[in-house]
Amino acid sequence: MALFQPDWVSKWAVYKPDAVAVKDQASGRSLTYAELDRQGSALAAWLQASKGLQKGDRIAILSEFNLTYILLFVAAQKTGIILVPLNYRLTSSELDFLLQDADPAFVLFEEKYTALIQEAQSLAKIAHQAPLESLLYMAASHLPGPLAQQAVTLTEDDPVFILYTSGTTGFPKGALYTHGMLFWNSINTSMSLLLNTESRTINCMPPFHTGGWNVLLTPLLHHGGYICLVKKFEAGLILELMKSEKPSLLMAVPTMLKMIAEEATFAQADLSSLHYLIVGGEPMPIPLIETWHQKGIAIRQGYGMTEVGPNLTSLHQDDAIRKKGSIGFPNFYLETRIVKEDGEIAAPGESGELWLKGPVVMPAYWRNETATRSAFSGEWFRSGDQVVMDEEGYYYVVDRIKNMFVSGAENVYPAEIERILRIHPAVKEAVVIGIPDPKWGEVGHAFIVAQDQQPDPRQILAHCARQLAKYKVPKSMSFLPELPRNDTGKIDRKRLRWPVDG
Numbered sequence: 001m002a003l004f005q006p007d008w009v010s011k012w013a014v015y016k017p018d019a020v021a022v023k024d025q026a027s028g029r030s031l032t033y034a035e036l037d038r039q040g041s042a043l044a045a046w047l048q049a050s051k052g053l054q055k056g057d058r059i060a061i062l063s064e065f066n067l068t069y070i071l072l073f074v075a076a077q078k079t080g081i082i083l084v085p086l087n088y089r090l091t092s093s094e095l096d097f098l099l100q101d102a103d104p105a106f107v108l109f110e111e112k113y114t115a116l117i118q119e120a121q122s123l124a125k126i127a128h129q130a131p132l133e134s135l136l137y138m139a140a141s142h143l144p145g146p147l148a149q150q151a152v153t154l155t156e157d158d159p160v161f162i163l164y165t166s167g168t169t170g171f172p173k174g175a176l177y178t179h180g181m182l183f184w185n186s187i188n189t190s191m192s193l194l195l196n197t198e199s200r201t202i203n204c205m206p207p208f209h210t211g212g213w214n215v216l217l218t219p220l221l222h223h224g225g226y227i228c229l230v231k232k233f234e235a236g237l238i239l240e241l242m243k244s245e246k247p248s249l250l251m252a253v254p255t256m257l258k259m260i261a262e263e264a265t266f267a268q269a270d271l272s273s274l275h276y277l278i279v280g281g282e283p284m285p286i287p288l289i290e291t292w293h294q295k296g297i298a299i300r301q302g303y304g305m306t307e308v309g310p311n312l313t314s315l316h317q318d319d320a321i322r323k324k325g326s327i328g329f330p331n332f333y334l335e336t337r338i339v340k341e342d343g344e345i346a347a348p349g350e351s352g353e354l355w356l357k358g359p360v361v362m363p364a365y366w367r368n369e370t371a372t373r374s375a376f377s378g379e380w381f382r383s384g385d386q387v388v389m390d391e392e393g394y395y396y397v398v399d400r401i402k403n404m405f406v407s408g409a410e411n412v413y414p415a416e417i418e419r420i421l422r423i424h425p426a427v428k429e430a431v432v433i434g435i436p437d438p439k440w441g442e443v444g445h446a447f448i449v450a451q452d453q454q455p456d457p458r459q460i461l462a463h464c465a466r467q468l469a470k471y472k473v474p475k476s477m478s479f480l481p482e483l484p485r486n487d488t489g490k491i492d493r494k495r496l497r498w499p500v501d502g
Helices: 008-015 033-049 067-079 092-102 111-118 121-125 132-141 179-192 210-214 217-223 235-244 254-261 286-293 369-375 414-422 457-467
Strands: 020-024 030-032 058-062 082-085 106-109 128-131 159-165 173-178 200-203 226-229 249-252 276-279 298-303 313-315 326-330 335-339 351-357 380-389 395-400 405-407 410-412 427-437 441-450 476-479
Touching (some): 008 033, 008 067, 020 033, 030 033, 030 067, 058 092, 058 111, 067 082, 092 121, 092 173, 106 132, 128 132, 159 179, 200 235, 200 249, 210 217, 217 226, 235 254, 249 254, 254 276, 254 286, 335 380, 405 441, 410 414, 414 427, 414 441, 457 476
Parallel strands (some): 058 106, 106 128, 249 276, 276 298, 441 476
Antiparallel strands (some): 020 030, 298 313, 326 395, 427 441
């Protein structure tokens, strides 16, 4: 493998040192590219000298986006340290599993999440832990003097993130996201979108999603653009920032865009700086597309995954209505196949599983050979999504093989919820499906077979709430005498219908 140079910020510190790279909306503070490089280098040197961290060591972070988080990313590009973003919407028991699996050398957390993280039993086994707010102070005060960062050789295959995604087994899997994936995803993004040194965005996606890092944030850092960080999505705030920050690009999911469009000031808002919106997660309804079109804002829809890309396909804005529901064409530097159940390549109009190959595909799941073998067929990554290509070459997702549903901006995997339901003493069997919801798009509905007498649904929901993030807890449930099964004895999810009869 040839020598690879992933340290983008050090180059922009030379080319445009005084240009603002990133701004924290909550605090109003910002960093230029020169400041980002200087402080990132100092942090990298301190992590190496004072904490003894080396290439391949993990830092787990429980925090919303802020400037220190970005500086940790810069330090990771300089040192080969791997960042493990933790989901602050999880319960302590869920975080405990992630800490055990990632085995980090250092855990950082925002002070407001102190109680949440300290209830995770694995935290006591981790030598280095600290509030994120104190990190830069510690780095500055404990250095005996200016320290030189230790030189590190990185290749395209070295990981920069472990991004956790739930799956069909009911346990999260850590996707290894490499420096090479970071680079090629940025190139793909710039070739499919209008993205350059003048590009500006507001990032309102969380750091524990690949979308929060890799749809626009890291491509803009690669191209010398500007990012305004928002800690969490609030429709009114984002609309105000769209007027004041003048983004040229904005990524959101349809639920977010619906909330923004429902704001009282939306009709009068000046959004002329936007070239278009980047939409992912689920298809955008035609009426909502038309609402934004009336504001002169084009819609670019696409498809991505934590394990691949994530910027994999793009539907041109001119086709947003003509090709309703399409995810568009595959991006550059990406090979695709649509493979039928019999292993043959699907013809146009025939559905099959989407397979992907290229430099944007993860090398493996972290310490999970079984899941890795299951996900790959040779060099091809099996997406688990059923797609079809029409006669013009446009791709459509027609089914989620993995039974996933999307609640707001969150992917929800029923197997994870079902595992928790089945450990309740009153539950014999359980199946969860996604059902329509006017606010979140989809929410979970649980079909339950009770052990003996029908239990109180409130007790079961409380049981779920103690062990699952709020967005995973079913919003409703039905009790059945038995679950439908197919000829092989497996549960037949297709026969579970909503609304429930009777």
